[in-house]
Amino acid sequence: MTPNWFAGRTAILATMHRKEEAIAPLLQSAFELEVIVPGEFNSDQFGTFTRDVKRPADQLATARLKALHAMEQLGADLAIASEGSFGPHPLIPYVPLNRELVLLVDRQHDLEIAGYAATPDTNFSHKQVDRLDAALDFARSVGFPSHGLVIMPAAEGSDPAEIHKGITQEDALRAIVADTLQRHGRAHLETDMRAMMNPTRMKAIALATQDLIRKLRKTCPQCNTPGFEMGDRQPGLPCELCHSPTDLTLAALYRCAKCGFSQTVRYPDGPEFADPAQCAYCNP
């Protein structure tokens, strides 16, 4: 039986974008862990979205800062922080990719575990328009009004007073675009990627939370610490038909961050053979 290190405890979630809606119910039902959001926390001080692609390492460092800051502020020993990034898919041209990270930091047990999700299911997009109907077409194509928009005169260098975030009403969209077009002759529209403005992103945050829960449930065989994580994967799972090695994982190295115990696990994904559709010989 896995020990539950989190039952009855309270974790601070450092967010001002209602991410608790995705994260809190999952952790509550998995570990009886209560997640609360501090009233005063300003997560925007740790940076807001740009169109740059952030590497996961940067996301991790930012999430860690948020978690530590929240614990410091509230004298807590358990915190959750979440970070997302949006950019081009590394393998598929013209497809955007949303990466989400949900980090748990437990100072009582000196434990830090991150859950990840990467999904092309995102409305991440932007468009420059010079007519109102083009703005309305773009809005419809990105899930407006259930998904919010940001409107500004230009992609770069807009006066902060002319950047309108969180637009979810068609009246407001029409008025702001018309006004921006009148002043500047063009308008730049972006999908608002803040969690509370973007139900699709909220789903990706839930996926990363589920990954975190999976990792927390896997404990080290030697010291029982949660988060016995899969590290390096070794390809070569044999094809079911011809038994040649495929690119699928044959074995993975699990390592405990706490005591350093490591273990090579064969067939970490379950099946002992690969579908011939994945085989370079059977299905070239």
Ligand SMILES: [Zn+2]
């Ligand atoms: Zn261990």
Ligand SMILES: [Zn+2]
């Ligand atoms: Zn084969």
